[in-house]
Amino acid sequence: MRTNWQSLISQFSHDCDWVGIREYKETTDYITARNGKPESTNSEISHGVMLEVMVEGQFAYAGTVDMSNQGLQDAFRKAKHMAMLSSPHKLHSFNLDTRPAHTGSYQTPTQVPLDALSFGEIQRKLINISKQAETSNEIIDSWAQAMLIRTEIYYLSSNGSEWHQDFSIVSKDFGVTAKREEETQSRSYGFNGLQTGLDDLDDNILEAEAIRIGHQAVELLEARDCPADTRDLMLVPDQLYLQIHESIGHPLELDRILGDERNYAGWSFVSPNDFGNLQYGSSKMNVSFDPETETGMASYAFDDSGIPAEKAYLIKDGILLRGIGGIESQQRSGLPGVASSRASDWNRAPIDRMANINLEPGDSSMADMISNTEKGILMETNRSWSIDDYRNKFQFGCQYARLIEDGEITETVKNPNYRGVTTPFWNSLKFVGDRDTSKVYGSPYCGKGEPNQIIRVGHSTPTCVFTDIEIFGGA
Ligand SMILES: [Zn+2]
Numbered sequence: 001m002r003t004n005w006q007s008l009i010s011q012f013s014h015d016c017d018w019v020g021i022r023e024y025k026e027t028t029d030y031i032t033a034r035n036g037k038p039e040s041t042n043s044e045i046s047h048g049v050m051l052e053v054m055v056e057g058q059f060a061y062a063g064t065v066d067m068s069n070q071g072l073q074d075a076f077r078k079a080k081h082m083a084m085l086s087s088p089h090k091l092h093s094f095n096l097d098t099r100p101a102h103t104g105s106y107q108t109p110t111q112v113p114l115d116a117l118s119f120g121e122i123q124r125k126l127i128n129i130s131k132q133a134e135t136s137n138e139i140i141d142s143w144a145q146a147m148l149i150r151t152e153i154y155y156l157s158s159n160g161s162e163w164h165q166d167f168s169i170v171s172k173d174f175g176v177t178a179k180r181e182e183e184t185q186s187r188s189y190g191f192n193g194l195q196t197g198l199d200d201l202d203d204n205i206l207e208a209e210a211i212r213i214g215h216q217a218v219e220l221l222e223a224r225d226c227p228a229d230t231r232d233l234m235l236v237p238d239q240l241y242l243q244i245h246e247s248i249g250h251p252l253e254l255d256r257i258l259g260d261e262r263n264y265a266g267w268s269f270v271s272p273n274d275f276g277n278l279q280y281g282s283s284k285m286n287v288s289f290d291p292e293t294e295t296g297m298a299s300y301a302f303d304d305s306g307i308p309a310e311k312a313y314l315i316k317d318g319i320l321l322r323g324i325g326g327i328e329s330q331q332r333s334g335l336p337g338v339a340s341s342r343a344s345d346w347n348r349a350p351i352d353r354m355a356n357i358n359l360e361p362g363d364s365s366m367a368d369m370i371s372n373t374e375k376g377i378l379m380e381t382n383r384s385w386s387i388d389d390y391r392n393k394f395q396f397g398c399q400y401a402r403l404i405e406d407g408e409i410t411e412t413v414k415n416p417n418y419r420g421v422t423t424p425f426w427n428s429l430k431f432v433g434d435r436d437t438s439k440v441y442g443s444p445y446c447g448k449g450e451p452n453q454i455i456r457v458g459h460s461t462p463t464c465v466f467t468d469i470e471i472f473g474g475a
Pocket of ligand 1: 245250445446447
C-alpha cells in the first residue's frame with residue numbers, strides 16, 4: 001500500500017511548504033474474568049493516516065481511512081485548504097526548522113510476543129487470579145482484567161523523514177471487595193500498563209499478589225478509620241505515580257502554560273518566568289522526561305512531530321528547568337521542552353502530552369526510611385483523587401495504610417486520605433527511596449484536548465517520605 005507514498009508526497013510538496021503523512025494502526029484486546037469465571041473478551045482495530053501540511057507558516061491536518069491515491073489526494077487538499085484559511089490568523093509562523101528530517105526505527109523489546117497465547121489461554125490466567133484472590137468467604141467479588149495493545153506508526157515527510165515504530169503493551173489489574181455486616185472494603189493490585197510482552201503475565205508473581213490483595217481486603221474490615229492528624233507520609237510507587245502525574249506532569253505542559261488548554265482541570269499555576277527559578281520541590285527532587293525507560297509505557301524514539309526523543313531533566317535538585325511541550329510550543333513560548341508532541345490515533349493531531357515522566361531514585365532504603373520516621377503513615381494504591389484547575393490544591397484517597405510509630409510499622413488503618421498544595425508538598429520531600437524501592441507504572445487513560453485524546457503515559461518512581469502532611473479518614 002505504501003509503495004507510491006514517496007512519489008505522492010513529492011507531488012504534494014510542490015503545492016505547499018511541507019507535507020508529512022503518519023500511518024497509525026492499532027489493535028486492542030480486552031479480556032476479563034470475574035469470581036473465577038470468564039466475563040468478556042473484546043477486540044478493536046483502528047487504522048488510518050493523518051496528512052499534515054504546512055502552508056505560509058501554518059500547519060493543518062486531515063485524517064482518512066481511505067489510503068488509496070484518491071483518498072490521500074483528498075486528505076491533502078482538505079489539509080491544505082484548512083492551512084490557507086487559518087494562516088492569516090496564525091499565532092506563530094513556523095518553518096522547516098519545526099519539521100527537521102530524521103530517519104530510524106523503534107521496537108518494544110519483548111520476550112514473549114502478544115500473539116503467543118490465545119484469548120482463551122489469557123482468560124484462564126485471569127480466572128485463576130480472580131480465584132486466588134478469594135482468600136475468605138467474606139470476599140463477595142473478585143475480578144481480573146488484561147488489555148493487550150499492538151501499535152504501529154509509520155511516518156514519511158517531504159523533506160526526508162522516514163521512520164517506523166512498533167509498540168507492544170500489556171495493561172493489567174485485579175481486585176476484590178470484602179464485606180462484613182455493613183462494612184465493605186475494596187482492595188486492588190493497582191492498574192498498571194507496561195511496554196512489554198506476555199512475559200508480564202507471570203502466574204507465580206500474580207498469584208502471590210492476588211493472595212496478598214485478598215488478605216488485605218479482609219484485614220481492612222477489622223481496621224479503624226485513618227486518624228485526622230499531621231504525620232510524615234510515606235507513599236509507595238502505586239500511589240506516588242499518580243501524584244507525579246497530577247501535580248508535576250499536567251502543570252508542566254507548555255500548552256496549559258501558554259493558555260491554550262483549559263479542559264480537564266486544564267490551567268497551571270506555573271508561569272513562563274518560573275523556568276530556571278522556581279523551587280518546585282526539595283533538593284532531593286529530580287524529575288526526568290525519559291523516553292528510554294525500560295518497560296515505560298511511553299518509551300519511543302520519535303514523537304508524532306517526528307522529533308527524536310531523549311532524556312532530559314524537568315526538575316533538577318528541586319529547581320524547575322524545562323516544560324513538557326513539543327517543538328511548536330517550544331518555538332512559540334521560547335521555553336525549553338522535550339519531544340512530547342503526541343497524537344492518540346490516526347485521526348488526532350499531536351498536542352503537548354506527558355510521556356515517561358519519572359521521579360529519579362535517591363539513596364534511602366525502605367528499612368532506613370521506616371526506621372527514621374517517628375510518627376508516620378504508609379499509604380498504598382489510589383482510591384480517589386481531585387486537584388484544582390491550577391493543579392495546585394489536591395486531595396488523594398488510598399486503599400490501604402499502616403501507621404509508623406517510633407521507626408516501626410504498627411497498626412493497619414482504613415479509608416486513608418491526604419491533602420496538600422503542590423509546591424509546599426514537594427518541598428516537604430524528605431527521603432527518596434533507592435532503586436530497590438522503585439517501580440514503573442503506566443496508565444493508558446490520560447485525557448486531554450478537544451476533540452478528546454486519551455493517551456498512554458509512564459511513571460517510574462521510588463517510595464518517598466514527605467514531612468508533616470495533613471491526613472484524615474473517611475470514604
Ligand atoms: Zn492525565
